[in-house]
Amino acid sequence: MxxxxxxxxxxxxxxxxxxxxxxxxxxxxxxxxxxxxxxxxxxxxxxxxxxxxxxxxxxxxxxxxxxxxxxxxxxxxxxxxxxxxxxxxxxxxxxxxxxxxxxxxxxxxxxxxxxxxxxxxxxxxxxxxxxxxGLKGYTIINQGMGDAILESSPKERKEIIFEALGLKEFQLKRADAIAKLSHTHVNLEKAEGITREIEPHLKFLKRQAEKIEERQELEEKLRTLERMYMHTRLRAVDAALDQRKQQAGAHERRIVELREAIDAISLKLDTQGEGVTHSFEGVSHLEAELMKEEVQRNSVEREIGKIEGMIAALEGAEERFVALDVGYVREKLEQLNNNLADALHSDSHDALRSAVHEFSQKLNALLHEVRSGNVSVKADQKAVDKSHQLREEGRRLSGLLEESGKRVREIKEQMRGIYAAHDAEKEKTFVLRNEKREKELTLLREEEKFSAVNAEAEHFYREREVLHKEKEMLESRGVDFRIGDDAGGHSADEEETRRNIERLRLRLENIDLIDENIKKEYDETLARYNFLIKETEDLRNAISSLHKIIEELDGMISVRFKDAFKKINEHFNEYFSLLFDGGSARLEMVAEERELTGEEGEIVRERKEDYGVDVDVSLPRKKTTGLAVLSGGERALTSLALLFALVSTSPPPFLVLDxxxxxxxxxxxxxxxxxxxxxxxxxxxxxxxxxxxxxxxxxxxxxxxxxxxxxxxxxxxxxxxxxxxxx
The missing domain is CATH 3.40.50.300 (P-loop containing nucleotide triphosphate hydrolases)
Structure with missing residues (x-):
């Protein structure tokens, strides 16, 4: 570069x-x-x-x-x-x-x-x-800065050498790490302080949140039970209502049938009553005829009695007894046989009874004559004729009596028929009345059952209305009733479910009502607490890492500095000897000290862990040593020797000398x-x-x-x- x-x-x-x-x-x-x-x-x-x-x-x-x-x-x-x-x-x-x-x-x-x-x-x-x-006097050296290097403190000299050796990068990293470490310590103290501060409040919020969670769990269980119970009850009530509707319909149809049957029976009874009344319409006439016939019959019987008395009187006056012969007996028996034959051909019961009575009397008389062996014979013909006439009259009257008896029997037979028909009609009426009474009793029982079923249905209607209101109330509290059709089967014992609901409601009443925001505050505080705990742990790890980084940087800087320091010393001495044509110069690492005042006013020197670089020179042909004895030109040469030593040890990309x-x-x-x-x-x-x-x-x-x-x-x-x- x-x-x-x-x-x-x-x-x-x-x-x-x-x-x-x-x-x-x-x-x-x-x-x-x-x-x-x-x-x-x-x-x-x-x-x-x-x-x-x-x-x-x-x-x-x-x-x-x-x-x-x-x-x-x-x-x-x-x-x-x-x-x-x-x-x-x-x-x-x-x-x-x-x-x-x-x-x-x-x-x-x-x-x-x-x-x-x-x-x-x-x-x-x-x-x-x-x-x-760098800017610490090594890359750009202005006027007077050469002497300033010598006038610098050991620590400042060390910084100049660090910059010359390219250790400034690591120093910046170290300074940045130290600043981060200090900042991290501050943040750690703050985090720990905040953590200690919120711990008691977090414990309180945790207790409150646990109560809220317990309440929420109980409310959820209660909602589940209420949902199941409500669903089961609604299904049961609907089923009961359907059953009651079917029963009410059956009873109503039965009542209609019974009322129709009763109306039909009532109509039959009305018709039957008219028949009974009509059946007695000929009885009075027959009774009058029977009475008339009885009167006539009594009159004829009296006449017959008179005639029989007269005949008996005539027969007693003129009677005589003669010896009984066979011809006479045979004649009498033939007469009796003929009379009996005539009587047997009669249709009247009374005539037959009269003929039999007469036959019996005549037979008894004949037997009396046979036993006595004598036969009475009328001596007077007039008497005989009179007797004969009377007998004829008697026979005529007997015929009338027989006809009258026949008519009486007919009338009585008709009356018996009327009475039998009347009894039959009365029996029918009795049967119809009994049937009507049974139908009415059955109708009464059906109406009572119908009323009872309607009362039960009304009860279930009211219960369903109450259940629907409770369902709306529970839905307003967040209970979801979207349940499958088989959900009712989950409740094995409806009464036990109801008791569980009451127990849960009682437990909820015993739990203090806590603001729902407490749970939110607890979650936020817990999240903050966990964040602070994590941050605290991260900060401790960061502190540990920063200590390691600082230690590594210190080790690296120390090793590189010590290795380069030896070379700088060699080049410094070489250039110093070249510029001064002799002499020697060297750099020394010295620990820094600071002066403190003790308790009694004495001066106490405290050695720092940090160190600096001191310069020691020995001029040729002079016994004096040290920077203090150097002239201006000597100081300039010394600073140049040091500068060239740094350049030789760690050549910079460029160097500006002013x-x-x-x-x-x-x-x-x-x-x-x-x-x-x-x-x-x-x-x-x-x-x-x-x-x-x-x-x-x-x-x-x-x-x-x-x-x-x-x-x-x-x-x-x-x-x-x-x-x-x-x-």
Whole structure:
């Protein structure tokens, strides 16, 4: 890597855009005093991120911008850009050319760019450190800074050497690690403090959240049971209602059938009553006829009795007895036989009974005559005739009596028929009435059953209405009733489910009602607590890792520094002997101490763990040693010997020397130029000088002049080519 060119615009005395192109080797910048030569070194410091105005020879940032002159107006912005060849990738970025640019405005704003991309100062500083470029007096050395290296404290000297050795990158990493470690410790203390602070509150919230979770679990169980119970009850109520509707329909149909049957029976009874009434219509007439016949029959019987008495009287007066003969008996028997035959052909029961009675009397009389052996014979014919007439009359009356008996029997038979028909009609009426009474009783029972079924249905309707209201209430509380048809089977015991619901409701009443936001607050607090615990663990791990990184960096810096320190000492002694033509010089690592005041006022020295670098010189032909006895020229040579020792040990990409050779005499100028010639093969030099010997070693020569308008102007000359002046 080497410096290709420097572009300045509006920086200090460079009002116009100016470009300095550098070649490998030595580039010298010359010019009269006050022409602006050192502004080039200041521009290099500025673009590399220098923040100290004193180091850039200014009091405030405004002084870096061209302030104007009598002929030119002031500018509002200054810009400096450095172009580097990066083929060897000393800048760890994938560009063969790296351009670093810095702009400053009058309001104090600074902008930093790497290859046109705006970056932070930190990014720029890290990139410069990785390329072994620095601002601690090694890359750019202004007038007086050579002596300043010797005047620096041991610790500052150590920092300059670190920067020269390229350890600045690791120091920055170490400083960054230490800063992160400190910041991590602060964050760890904060995290632990916050963790300790929220732990009691988290425990309280946890207890409350557990109660909420318990309540939610119970509510979920309750919702499940209520859902199952409600579903089961609704299905049971719907099934019961369907059953009651079917039963009510059956009872209603039965009631209609019974009422129709009762109406039909009532109609039959009305018809049957008319039949019974009609069946008695001929009875009175028959009874009158029977009474009339009985009266006539009694009259005829009295007449017959009178005639029989008269006949008996006639027979008693004229009767005589004669011997009984067979002819007489035979005649009597024939008469009796004929009378009996006539009687048997009679249709009347009474006539038959009368004929049988008469036959019996006559037979008894004949038997009496046969037993006595005598037969009474009427002596008077008149009496006989009279008796005969009376007998004829008797037979006529007997015939009338027989006919009357026949009529009486007929009337009685008709009356018996009427009574039988009446009894049959009454029996039918009785049967119908019994049937109607049974139907009415059955109807009453059916109506009672119908009323009972309707009452049960009404009860189930009310229960279903209540269940639907409870279902709406439960749905408003978030209970989901979207259950399959088989969900009712999950509840084996409905009553047991109801008791479980009551128990859960009682348990929920015993749990304090807690704000639901407590659960959210607990989750948030727990998440924060877990985050803090994780952060605490991460911070502890980060602290451990940072300690390891710092330890590794310390080890790496220490090893590299000690290895390079020996070489620096060798080169320092070599260049010191060359510049002083003898003598010796060396660097020593010393531990730093600080003075403290004890309890009794005494001075106590405390040794720090950090160390610094001290310089010990021994001049030739002089017994005195130490930096304090050196003259100005000797101090300049000593600082140059140290500078060249650093360059030889760790060659920087480029080195800017601003009139550092001014105190040298001619002999030392020759030695100085000789050393430059040796080192230019490893390091690019940009030297601001008035020394002719130094100019002779230059490969490119830039001249800086100050014009009348107060603006610096550049002239360049390249050696080894035809003389050419370029404005």
């Amino acid at each position: 080497y410096l290709q060119k420097l572009e300045v615009h509006g920086f200090k005395s460079f009002a116009q855009s100016a470009t300095l192109e550098f070649q490998r080797g030595i580039s010298a910048v010359v010019g009269p005093n006050g022409s602006g030569k050192s502004n080039i070194a200041d521009a290099l410091r500025f673009v590399l991120g220098e923040q100290s105005m004193k180091s850039i020879r200014s009091k405030k940032s405004e002084d870096l911008i061209f302030s104007g002159s009598t002929k030119r107006a002031r500018m509002n912005m200054a810009s400096v850009a450095l172009h580097f060849d990066n083929h060897d990738h000393m800048f760890p970025i994938d560009f063969t050319t790296v351009v670093i640019q810095r702009k400053i405005f009058r309001d104090g704003e600074n902008q930093y760019y790497i290859n046109g991309a705006q970056v932070r100062l930190k990014d720029l500083t890290e990139l410069i450190a990785k390329a072994k470029l 009139e550092i050779d001014a105190p040298l005499d001619e002999a030392n100028s020759l030695r100085f130029s000789k050393i430059l010639h040796e080192l230019k093969s490893h390091t690019q030099f940009v030297i601001i000088t008035h020394n002719r010997e130094t100019m002779r070693q230059a490969d490119t020569l830039y001249g800086v002049t100050m014009q009348e308008d107060g603006v610096s102007k550049l002239l360049s000359l390249k050696f080894g080519t035809p003389d050419d002046m370029v404005v």
